[in-house]
Amino acid sequence: MKKRIIFYNRTGFTTLLNREIHRFMKVPVQTVLAPLISNMLYLAIFGGMLQTRQVGIDGVNYLHFLVPGLASMGAIFAAFQNPAFSIISQKFQNTIQDLNSYPISNAEKILAFVFGGVFRGVLVGLLTYAATIFFVGYEIEYPVFFVLSLTATSFVFASLGLICGLIFDNFEKMNFVLAIVITPLAYLGGVFFEISKLPGLLAAIKYINPIYPLVNVARFAFIGVYEGNIQVQIIITVVLILGSFLSASYIFKKGIGIKTV
Amino acid sequence: MLEISNLSKTYQRGNKEALKNISLKIEEGEFTALLGQNGAGKSTLINILAGNVKKTQGIVKIGQYSIDKNELETKKIIGIVPQDTGYDFVFTVDEALKNQSGYFGIKNNDDYIDELLEALYLKDKRNARLRDLSGGMRRRFLIAKALVHQPKILILDEPTAGVDIEMRHTLYEFLIKLHQSGTTIILTTHYLEEAEILCNRIVIIDDGKIVADEPKEQLMDSFSDEVRIELHFDHELNLADLEFLKGYDPQIEEKTSLKLKVQKKDLSKVFRMITDKKLEFTNIFVEKPKLEEIYLKLISH
Numbered sequence: 001m002k003k004r005i006i007f008y009n010r011t012g013f014t015t016l017l018n019r020e021i022h023r024f025m026k027v028p029v030q031t032v033l034a035p036l037i038s039n040m041l042y043l044a045i046f047g048g049m050l051q052t053r054q055v056g057i058d059g060v061n062y063l064h065f066l067v068p069g070l071a072s073m074g075a076i077f078a079a080f081q082n083p084a085f086s087i088i089s090q091k092f093q094n095t096i097q098d099l100n101s102y103p104i105s106n107a108e109k110i111l112a113f114v115f116g117g118v119f120r121g122v123l124v125g126l127l128t129y130a131a132t133i134f135f136v137g138y139e140i141e142y143p144v145f146f147v148l149s150l151t152a153t154s155f156v157f158a159s160l161g162l163i164c165g166l167i168f169d170n171f172e173k174m175n176f177v178l179a180i181v182i183t184p185l186a187y188l189g190g191v192f193f194e195i196s197k198l199p200g201l202l203a204a205i206k207y208i209n210p211i212y213p214l215v216n217v218a219r220f221a222f223i224g225v226y227e228g229n230i231q232v233q234i235i236i237t238v239v240l241i242l243g244s245f246l247s248a249s250y251i252f253k254k255g256i257g258i259k260t261v
Numbered sequence: 262m263l264e265i266s267n268l269s270k271t272y273q274r275g276n277k278e279a280l281k282n283i284s285l286k287i288e289e290g291e292f293t294a295l296l297g298q299n300g301a302g303k304s305t306l307i308n309i310l311a312g313n314v315k316k317t318q319g320i321v322k323i324g325q326y327s328i329d330k331n332e333l334e335t336k337k338i339i340g341i342v343p344q345d346t347g348y349d350f351v352f353t354v355d356e357a358l359k360n361q362s363g364y365f366g367i368k369n370n371d372d373y374i375d376e377l378l379e380a381l382y383l384k385d386k387r388n389a390r391l392r393d394l395s396g397g398m399r400r401r402f403l404i405a406k407a408l409v410h411q412p413k414i415l416i417l418d419e420p421t422a423g424v425d426i427e428m429r430h431t432l433y434e435f436l437i438k439l440h441q442s443g444t445t446i447i448l449t450t451h452y453l454e455e456a457e458i459l460c461n462r463i464v465i466i467d468d469g470k471i472v473a474d475e476p477k478e479q480l481m482d483s484f485s486d487e488v489r490i491e492l493h494f495d496h497e498l499n500l501a502d503l504e505f506l507k508g509y510d511p512q513i514e515e516k517t518s519l520k521l522k523v524q525k526k527d528l529s530k531v532f533r534m535i536t537d538k539k540l541e542f543t544n545i546f547v548e549k550p551k552l553e554e555i556y557l558k559l560i561s562h
């Protein structure tokens with residue numbers, strides 16, 4: 001008998017996924033509106049200030065350059081926070097062990113948490129885009145590809161958020177990772193400017209910064225212009241998706257954060 | 262139905278050996294009490310069955326499935342009411358039970374949820390948020406939650422701790438009915454009379470080891486060599502006159518009644534001694550040992 005892993009219990013999977021989506025949709029002001037507003041502020045401040053300087057890609061309207069970066073950054077934070085917050089609150093509520101009692105495979109559980117994050121990430125990303133239509137117009141070079149890139153970015157960071165939720169036992173640690181690791185990586189990942197314009201060592205960070213290829217692929221989809229080697233960046237994106245999912249699977253299989261050893 | 266062989270657990274934290282080579286086989290239809298002091302290892306055992314604690318060694322089979330090879334299948338067979346657990350406060354009773362059904366792959370479970378709520382006196386709380394329920398209601402909710410998928414085995418970890426007497430009796434009634442309808446039940450409790458009323462099998466764990474595992478009647482019989490007898494007299498008694506009963510722990514209560522502890526084989530001898538002294542008793546009561554005494558004997562170190 002071959003063990004069914006992905007479709008072991010589809011109703012269980014959808015119930016779990018619905019809960020993850022329901023959870024943030026109930027408080028849309030914090031989970032969707034807040035990141036949208038901060039993205040608008042970024043757009044107003046950086047867009048207004050930097051438009052005349054050459055920080056984006058040469059020959060591209062800076063606002064056009066900025067929108068896919070901000071959409072990606074919004075997706076990254078939203079996707080990361082959703083599963084991380086969900087898992088840590090369940091630890092606080094002392095309901096986390098309920099996860100052990102369901103006949104739902106690990107792959108299904110992981111995907112439910114990750115897809116919840118993806119949904120929120122893509123939603124924030126697309127709303128960021130929608131809110132900027134007024135400033136930069138609605139045109140996207142490759143719309144489907146743009147949505148796919150937001151999905152990919154959200155998937156990677158939702159997986160990371162899930163891992164952090166499992167490893168950490170309080171919100172402070174989660175916020176620490178957001179502030180000390182993810183925010184700087186986003187700033188140095190080409191959200192606001194072309195990385196090659198950075199001096200020496202700072203520019204080299206792009207080689208170890210997972211956000212760099214993700215933002216670049218999104219920008220390529222959005223305006224059709226890119227920095228570096230886009231084929232390699234697409235491959236890296238796929239590798240990041242697989243890598244983050246496998247890491248989450250490993251943590252889950254080990255029972256870190258949900259089982260006592 | 263449930264087969265545990267050579268199960269051991271040493272917690273990494275504190276290197277604490279909580280279960281020491283335990284073997285236990287529970288048959289379908291049994292109602293088993295799992296007794297033991299605080300820290301004996303009851304919750305550890307239950308948490309291993311639930312998948313919350315990883316075992317160190319041994320084999321656990323639930324139904325025909327091993328928790329190592331077919332863990333997910335075992336989930337469908339058991340329902341667990343944990344000792345300390347929380348509540349997803351934002352949900353209503355109804356939402357939480359519908360979600361719970363969904364996690365078990367059951368799409369439309371309204372009829373059974375109705376039945377459960379009715380039986381657990383929660384029907385009028387259907388749309389109440391979990392955060393608004395009283396402690397007793399939450400316990401009953403947890404039982405409903407553990408039962409939405411109609412498990413063959415229900416395991417309750419101290420479901421009545423801190424619950425008032427009336428609530429306890431409601432629960433007893435419910436559990437008895439559930440047992441009669443074919444569910445195998447395992448219950449840990451601090452109230453020994455609870456085990457005595459409900460269960461037909463007693464397992465006692467002490468310091469991570471099983472020190473007794475027998476059908477209730479058998480356990481009680483095997484400890485009933487010694488009986489307590491209470492003799493009533495129509496005149497006042499005086500301990501000094503009862504010197505001859507010294508070996509039987511004589512105690513006088515309310516001046517006219519005498520309590521003795523006597524080995525069964527000595528019963529006629531004791532009665533003869535009493536009548537020889539021309540003491541006439543007017544009434545006699547014989548008391549079997551309570552589970553509580555047996556329990557205390559078994560766990561005394």
Ligand SMILES: Nc1ncnc2c1ncn2[C@@H]1O[C@H](COP(=O)(O)OP(=O)(O)O)[C@@H](O)[C@H]1O
Nearest residue numbers: 260272274277279298299300301302303304305
């Ligand atoms: N998560 C844990 N980490 C380390 N030790 C534990 C843990 N849980 C329980 N123990 C220890 O294991 C022993 C058995 O505990 P437990 O199974 O909860 O007993 P009971 O339920 O019979 O009161 C106790 O000594 C307890 O301190």
Ligand SMILES: [Mg+2]
Nearest residue numbers: 303304305344
């Ligand atoms: Mg316990």
